[in-house]
Amino acid sequence: MNNSKIKFSIEGSKDNPIYEAIDVHPQRWNGWLCPIVTIETALKIAEDIFNKDDLANNDPYHDIHGAITEARENLENTVDVGCGLIWDEVEEVKTFPKNSWTCFDRTEVDLAGIRYTITPTYWNKIINDDMPRLKEILGDRLYEWAIDGGHTVEIPQDEIFCKEVI
Numbered sequence: 001m002n003n004s005k006i007k008f009s010i011e012g013s014k015d016n017p018i019y020e021a022i023d024v025h026p027q028r029w030n031g032w033l034c035p036i037v038t039i040e041t042a043l044k045i046a047e048d049i050f051n052k053d054d055l056a057n058n059d060p061y062h063d064i065h066g067a068i069t070e071a072r073e074n075l076e077n078t079v080d081v082g083c084g085l086i087w088d089e090v091e092e093v094k095t096f097p098k099n100s101w102t103c104f105d106r107t108e109v110d111l112a113g114i115r116y117t118i119t120p121t122y123w124n125k126i127i128n129d130d131m132p133r134l135k136e137i138l139g140d141r142l143y144e145w146a147i148d149g150g151h152t153v154e155i156p157q158d159e160i161f162c163k164e165v166i
Contacts, residue, residue, distance in 0.1 A: 005020060005021065005022060005023075006020070006021050006024060006033075006035075006089050006090075007019070007020055007021075007089065007090040007092065008020075008021055008033055008035050008087050008088060008089050008090060009087070009088070009090050010049070010085065010086055010087065010088075011086050011088055012087075012088030012089055012090050012091070013090070014090055016049075017045075017048045017049065018090050019035070019037060019041055019044070019045060020037070020041070021033075021035035021036055021037055022036060022037060022038060022078060023035075023036040023078070024036060025080055025082060029082050029084065032082070032085070032086045032087050032088060033082070033087040033088055033089060034080055034081075034082030034087070035080070035081055035082065035087055036078050036079065036080050036081075037078065037079055037081055038077060038078060038079070039068055039071060039072070039077060039078070039079055041079075041081075042064055042067065042068050042079040042081050043068065045064060045081055046061055046064045046065060046068075059084070060083045060084060060085055063083035063084065064079070064081055064083055067079045067080060067081065067083065091117040092117065092118070093115050093116070093117055093127060094115065094116055094117070094118070095113060095114070095115050095116075096111040096112055096113065096114050096115075096116065096124075096160070097112065098110075098112045099112065099162045099163065100112055100160055100162065101160070101161050101162065101163050102155050102159050102160050102161070103159070104138060104142045104145060104146050105142060105145045105146075107142060108163075109137060109138060109142075110137075111134075111137075111160070113133075114126060114130050114133060114134055114137075115127045115129070115130045116130075118157070119154065122156070122157045123154040123155060123156055123157065124154065124155045124156075124157055124160065125152060125153075125154045126152055126153045126154070126155075127152075128151075128152065131151075131152060131153070134146070134153060
């Protein structure tokens, strides 16, 4: 186990119930997360997501309850709820505070108010909805330089600095 607490939901959507994993299995199932949660969270998942009116045809519901039963029999307090479901991490959107500076092609830029998520490798990835605002701040030349033929901008966390403005 790698002890990485994350927020997750079906397809990583904020429109679905969001849960917290206490760890994540290092291997994925068809590219999807295999979250490890407390028994209480596993029970909540089964209660929230699955249609109890048609339990006979609800394999994931039975799989989660089977995993809970097995964990209890083995005196464990965690459950792997991968169960063939399309779980993914819910990205937490953050906003750069005032005086969050970085450099694009030797030009200092204040990113205050720009929203971003943090990648697994600790880069600040500007969210798509804020790319037009970033383009306004940077201007056409610097914006094209920053996206470098891509669709978004990622900035290493250690390249964001605070400077005293006089």
